[in-house]
Amino acid sequence: xxxxxxxxxxxxxxxxxxxxxxxxxxxxxxxxxxxxxxxxxxxxxxxxxxxxxxxxxxxxxxxxxxxxxxxxxxxxxxxxxxxxxxxxxxxxxxxxxxxxxxxxxxxxxxxxxxxxxxxxxxxxxxxxxxxxxxxxxxxxxxxxxxxxxxxxxxxxxxxxxxxxxxxxxxxxxxxxxxxxxxxxxxxxxxxxxxxxxxxxxxxxxxxxxxxxxxxxxxxxxxxxxxxxxxxxxxxxxxxxxxxxxxxxxxxxxxxxxxxxxxxxxxxxxxxxxxxxxxxxxxxxxxxxxxxxxx
Amino acid sequence: xxxxxxxxxxxxxxxxxxxxxxxxxxxxxxxxxxxxxxxxxxxxxxxxxxxxxxxxxxxxxxxxxxxxxxxxxxxxxxxxxxxxxxxxxxxxxxxxxxxxxxxxxxxxxxxxxxxxxxxxxxxxxxxxxxxxxxxxxxxxxxxxxxxxxxxxxxxxxxxxxxxxxxxxxxxxxxxxxxxxxxxxxxxxxxxxxxxxxxxxxxxxxxxxxxxxxxxxxxxxxxxxxxxxxxxxxxxxxxxxxxxxxxxxxxxxxxxxxxxxxxxxxxxxxxxxxxxxxxxxxxxxxxxxxxxxxxxxxxxxxxxxxx
Numbered sequence: 001x002x003x004x005x006x007x008x009x010x011x012x013x014x015x016x017x018x019x020x021x022x023x024x025x026x027x028x029x030x031x032x033x034x035x036x037x038x039x040x041x042x043x044x045x046x047x048x049x050x051x052x053x054x055x056x057x058x059x060x061x062x063x064x065x066x067x068x069x070x071x072x073x074x075x076x077x078x079x080x081x082x083x084x085x086x087x088x089x090x091x092x093x094x095x096x097x098x099x100x101x102x103x104x105x106x107x108x109x110x111x112x113x114x115x116x117x118x119x120x121x122x123x124x125x126x127x128x129x130x131x132x133x134x135x136x137x138x139x140x141x142x143x144x145x146x147x148x149x150x151x152x153x154x155x156x157x158x159x160x161x162x163x164x165x166x167x168x169x170x171x172x173x174x175x176x177x178x179x180x181x182x183x184x185x186x187x188x189x190x191x192x193x194x195x196x197x198x199x200x201x202x203x204x205x206x207x208x209x210x211x212x213x214x215x216x217x218x219x220x221x222x223x224x225x226x227x228x229x230x231x232x233x234x235x236x237x238x239x240x241x242x243x244x245x246x247x248x249x250x251x252x253x254x255x256x257x258x259x260x261x262x263x264x265x266x267x268x269x270x271x272x273x274x275x276x277x278x279x280x281x282x283x284x285x286x287x288x289x290x291x292x293x294x
Numbered sequence: 295x296x297x298x299x300x301x302x303x304x305x306x307x308x309x310x311x312x313x314x315x316x317x318x319x320x321x322x323x324x325x326x327x328x329x330x331x332x333x334x335x336x337x338x339x340x341x342x343x344x345x346x347x348x349x350x351x352x353x354x355x356x357x358x359x360x361x362x363x364x365x366x367x368x369x370x371x372x373x374x375x376x377x378x379x380x381x382x383x384x385x386x387x388x389x390x391x392x393x394x395x396x397x398x399x400x401x402x403x404x405x406x407x408x409x410x411x412x413x414x415x416x417x418x419x420x421x422x423x424x425x426x427x428x429x430x431x432x433x434x435x436x437x438x439x440x441x442x443x444x445x446x447x448x449x450x451x452x453x454x455x456x457x458x459x460x461x462x463x464x465x466x467x468x469x470x471x472x473x474x475x476x477x478x479x480x481x482x483x484x485x486x487x488x489x490x491x492x493x494x495x496x497x498x499x500x501x502x503x504x505x506x507x508x509x510x511x512x513x514x515x516x517x518x519x520x521x522x523x524x525x526x527x528x529x530x531x532x533x534x535x536x537x538x539x540x541x542x543x544x545x546x547x548x549x550x551x552x553x554x555x556x557x558x559x560x561x562x563x564x565x566x567x568x569x570x571x572x573x574x575x576x577x578x579x580x581x582x583x584x585x586x587x588x589x590x591x592x593x594x595x596x597x598x599x600x
Contacts (some may be wrong), residue, residue: 025506026401033397033408035392040412043426043474046437050429063440105327114322124329126591131336132528133587135535137556138576141563142339143347165335172328197320226419228538233564248421248542253430258429265422276417280410287482 013017041103051075051263074263078250082260083238084267086245092271094156094242096162102171102220103213109125110175111201115187125176131169139165140233147234162230167223174286179205180210212225215286218279225272243268333599340580347574358574368550369575372558379469379540379554380533386473387529388522391480398481399488409485416478424542427471429459431543458544461551468540468552472533479532480525487521488514520593531583555579 050058051074053067078084113121143162152158182205189201206213231242241249247264250256276283350357362369368522394412415423430438433456442448457463491514499509537556540546546553546561555575563572 016526029397029400029402032393033402036394036397037408037411040415040474043423043430045413046430047422047426060436061435061440062443063435063437065437100421105331109325109328112321113328116321116324118321118325122595123473124325126595127332127336129591129594130584130587131332133335133531133535133583134340135556135559135576135579135583137537137559138343138537138580139336139339139575141559141569141573141576142342144563145569146339146342155327161335164331168328168331168335197324201324222417226417228420244419244421244538247419247425251425251542258432258435261425262429265425268419269417269422272417272419273414276413277410280413284482 035061038164047262047269049260051266053259055257055259056156071259074257074259076265077257077260078267082246082250082264084243084246084264086238087241087243088267088271090156090240091225091242091244091268094159094163094240095221098154098160098167098224099217099220101160102164102167103217105177105211106171106175106216107206107209109160110172110200111179111205113172113176114179114182115184115197128169128173131166134166136166136229140229143230144233152234154235154237156240158234159231159240159242161225162234163224167220167232170223171220174216174219175209175212178209182208211282211285214279215247218275218283219286222272222283303518315513327514343573344577346570349570349579358571359578361571362574362578368553368558371550372553372555375465375552376534376554379465379472379536380530382466382469383472383476383533383536384529386469387477387480388526390473390477391525392484394477394481395484395488398485404429412481413478415475420538421542423471423475424457424468424539427467427474428458428543431467433457433459456497459548464544464548464552468543470544472536472539475539476529476532480529483521483525483528484518491517524590524593527586530586531590532585534583535579564572 049065049067052070052072053064054069054071057064057068113125139162143165147153147158148161152161169208186204186208187197187200190204191197195203226244227242228244228248231245232248235241235245243264247261247268250261250264347358348354348356384463398405398409398412415580430436430503433439433454438457438459439448439454443450443454448454457467496509499513504512535556536554537560540552540554541557541560544552546557559572559579560577561572562568562575566572
């Protein structure tokens, strides 16, 4: 890291061994990185490869690293016989709706939290933060009972409300943090001309917050799509079943068609990987800015 | 409204924090929607769950808590497992995450590609790591056993280990899956921390003759204390309440060998239909999580206010 700083002062022979030491350390870094990368990526490779085998081959020995018989049967089965397109669209509807609503409330209220002080502000902020430590498996119990009582079982609305439980605090915090970084002068300049705070928010500040809105939306979407507990408990029929529940339900009590399970896993993961690949920068921005301070 | 006095105050604008008082209704209208959500979606259900814990067959009482804390051996076992699960998960995630972060913060060819690929496990839906590793660990047809055969760990005639089917290895298998799933989160936070360290300190140390190890020990590690603390807290919280990975891999089995608190709560609520007791276990889980949670809140609020 600092060798260019030293190089001019060193005599010839020392510089050579410095060079080879550097090259060795770089080679070492690459070797370690590649090894860890292979370990990280192997399960993903295994998902794809297993999904392209026939059911018979997944239950044969020896286990093959490359399919002897390549087959799209698994994908055909889950889409034609097991209704997976429906589960994908359910997950999409619920995730998008939750995200949209989450970002809207987070932007609106986050502005309020960032700009104004009021008596219980610190307490509310602390509550928003501590909500991240609330175990979802506890929350499903009252949600289950409330959903039954209010007829929200197996409904999109029920899932959206449940998902908002953990998505809204997260989005709110990220938006608030971002708004706090926008200088107040801008709001006040807008309000000097007699504009209301709402005008200032809508016309001036909100357009400036576009990066944060993007980050919040992506984080919200990812969190919603990947969720399991609430979807498991609040849906019993296929009507609004999400992809997560559908994947897990493919594990049979006696036999399991692993190629289908892996195909389902692949299908369920592709949307979020796409979102991730396209919006990495915003995602990282939102996470390190919102989840962590200092 | 007060335009004339505004004009008088303009030159002072740079120093005044708020030169015009805002009507009290405005903050309320901005903040109300989310406070309403927080109350309805979080505070209310938690309160409801808490009240449920005091409902017993004989009316109101603390029997559920007595049972959970004194009588239920399974609850104590699940507690031990949960601590084990969280501890080893966090240690594994930290070591792996820190290593990768160090690699990514220095010279590495194709660094952006590495970074994207290392982040992938974290993007997966909660059930996918569980299900994938369940398949990898499968006793009969899983690829792990196949690899072990090929490298000679098993002899030809050995019976392959059923990793998820034997009590001694089930929990460990879930921990492996959890480490794989969670290390990118650590990596992101630690990488951000590494990149915020002042590079001049390294250069100064190199001039003073410090070798790589000393530079790491005296500069890198101390600078990473703050972010490591937050990262470990968050990772601990996430692992402690983990449900999807354990449930999908083992459902707490075999014979409760990998039972964690989350799976136990689920069992009691939905298999044994004992919502009151399940809520009790859940509240105890919540109480335990308030410690790392509170530390996290304090760390965050403190640096926010500054």
